[in-house]
Amino acid sequence: xxxxxxxxxxxxxxxxxxxxxxxxxxxxxxxxxxxxxxxxxxxxxxxxxxxxxxxxxxxxxxxxxxxxxxxxxxxxxxxxxxxxxxxxxxxxxxxxxxxxxxxxxxxxxxxxxxxxxxxxxxxxxxxxxxxxxxxxxxxxxxxxxxxxxxxxxxxxxxxxxxxxxxxxxxxxxxxxxxxxxxxxxxxxxxxxxxxxxxxxxxxxxxxxxxxxxxxxxxxxxxxxxxxxxxxxxxxxxxxxxxxxxxxxxxxxxxxxxxxxxxxxxxxxxxxxxxxxxxxxxxxxxxxxxxxxxxxxxxxxxxxxxxxxxxxxxxxxxxxxxxxxxxxxxxxxxxxxxxxxxxxxxxxxxxxxxxxxxxxxxxxxxxxxxxxxxxxxxxxxxxxxxxxxxxxxxxxxxxxxxxxxxxxxxxxxxxxxxxxxxxxxxxxx
Numbered sequence: 547x548x549x550x551x552x553x554x555x556x557x558x559x560x561x562x563x564x565x566x567x568x569x570x571x572x573x574x575x576x577x578x579x580x581x582x583x584x585x586x587x588x589x590x591x592x593x594x595x596x597x598x599x600x601x602x603x604x605x606x607x608x609x610x611x612x613x614x615x616x617x618x619x620x621x622x623x624x625x626x627x628x629x630x631x632x633x634x635x636x637x638x639x640x641x642x643x644x645x646x647x648x649x650x651x652x653x654x655x656x657x658x659x660x661x662x663x664x665x666x667x668x669x670x671x672x673x674x675x676x677x678x679x680x681x682x683x684x685x686x687x688x689x690x691x692x693x694x695x696x697x698x699x700x701x702x703x704x705x706x707x708x709x710x711x712x713x714x715x716x717x718x719x720x721x722x723x724x725x726x727x728x729x730x731x732x733x734x735x736x737x738x739x740x741x742x743x744x745x746x747x748x749x750x751x752x753x754x755x756x757x758x759x760x761x762x763x764x765x766x767x768x769x770x771x772x773x774x775x776x777x778x779x780x781x782x783x784x785x786x787x788x789x790x791x792x793x794x795x796x797x798x799x800x801x802x803x804x805x806x807x808x809x810x811x812x813x814x815x816x817x818x819x820x821x822x823x824x825x826x827x828x829x830x831x832x833x834x835x836x837x838x839x840x841x842x843x844x845x846x847x848x849x850x851x852x853x854x855x856x857x858x859x860x861x862x863x864x865x866x867x868x869x870x871x872x873x874x875x876x877x878x879x880x881x882x883x884x885x886x887x888x889x890x891x892x893x894x895x896x897x898x899x900x901x902x903x904x905x906x907x908x909x910x911x912x913x914x915x916x917x918x919x920x921x922x923x924x925x926x927x928x929x930x931x932x933x934x935x936x937x938x939x940x941x942x943x944x945x946x947x948x949x950x951x952x953x954x955x956x957x958x959x960x961x962x963x964x965x966x967x968x969x970x971x972x973x974x
Contacts, residue, residue, distance in 0.1 A: 551583050553572075553688075554686070554688045554699060555695065562600065562860070564798070564889040584683060614669075615665070656729070659741070661692040663692045686712070687712045699745075720738055721882055746763060752770065756886065756887045774970075793829075794829055796830070808927070813827070826943075827851055833863070840854070875894065885910055887911055904924050
């Protein structure tokens with residue numbers, strides 16, 4: 547009989563977006579390493595994005611366990627449509643928020659600690675404390691955000707002393723980039739930090755998705771932290787065919803706080819000064835783009851060469867990556883965000899396309915791009931370097947220079963990463 551592992555997750559297909567990918571893929575490969583995965587999820591969740599195609603990727607060996615959840619988002623979304631964006635971590639800048647938006651953010655941060663899924667904690671602990679023992683499962687993994695999942699793990703750990711608990715942080719808690727946008731009172735801030743520290747102290751292992759997050763978790767008191775990044779899977783195959791247009795693509799959600807203004811300025815200058823570039827260039831968006839960004843671009847020279855495809859399925863998004871010349875990734879313009887490694891970076895790597903990254907100096911993304919020689923990282927202050935890079939890539943495209951750019955990327959394959967996870971579980 548294989549060893550049994552139970553994963554507590556809010557996000558699971560048909561949820562779309564990056565939050566669902568990590569454990570969908572881990573559970574795909576865990577049986578290959580001797581582990582039988584059980585996944586505990588809400589029966590009636592309120593997902594901001596739906597992607598039905600991801601249901602086909604669920605390993606039939608995974609046992610799904612569901613329990614009802616009550617969450618106030620369904621009420622909040624009736625008050626203002628922006629609550630659906632806030633739920634996905636997409637915030638407007640403060641000056642653009644309506645009164646209802648500001649009130650919703652304040653209530654979210656101060657009354658629902660750690661988040662609005664807190665009402666699932668008590669019923670889940672009651673159900674799982676019996677379920678784990680009945681099914682002889684002694685390995686528990688919680689993955690957040692939402693960080694209520696970790697509070698389920700902490701309470702179960704306290705009730706079942708021999709339970710081994712791994713807390714997986716796909717994003718940090720109080721160090722997450724939008725934490726400062728939550729309009730927290732001093733009391734709420736202290737409570738968030740107290741709960742975070744308790745999780746760090748009590749989990750047997752903390753998993754981080756970036757090198758900087760690992761360092762920060764150790765500072766918070768975590769006794770055993772391991773970094774396992776996100777990755778790519780076998781469905782992504784590189785295509786080195788020349789695109790019909792010199793296409794720069796952004797795949798995924800792009801909110802106002804990660805708006806790469808310096809890039810738009812560079813592109814506006816290039817299409818204004820170079821007629822060939824203007825005729826050949828195309829800016830493509832695939833995913834949910836903040837209205838404020840689209841509005842800004844619609845009053846710029848770029849307005850007539852933007853292709854906005856909206857949200858597409860995961861498989862369709864991969865096709866759009868392959869049908870691009872350059873791929874764009876952006877981060878928050880804040881030093882504390884340097885540890886964010888967006889999951890799409892690894893899928894970008896697998897396509898072999900050149901990557902433009904914009905974010906804080908010395909970011910973890912820069913380290914990966916340098917190691918793989920897959921592209922260049924720029925700060926929000928870089929202008930001339932960014933312009934030179936785009937022009938040099940344009941010249942390569944014009945001269946039919948095709949290449950597979952990424953080196954040493956096999957270590958980011960999902961199966962390799964799952965093997966690393968299985969060894970951590972085994973050592974428990």
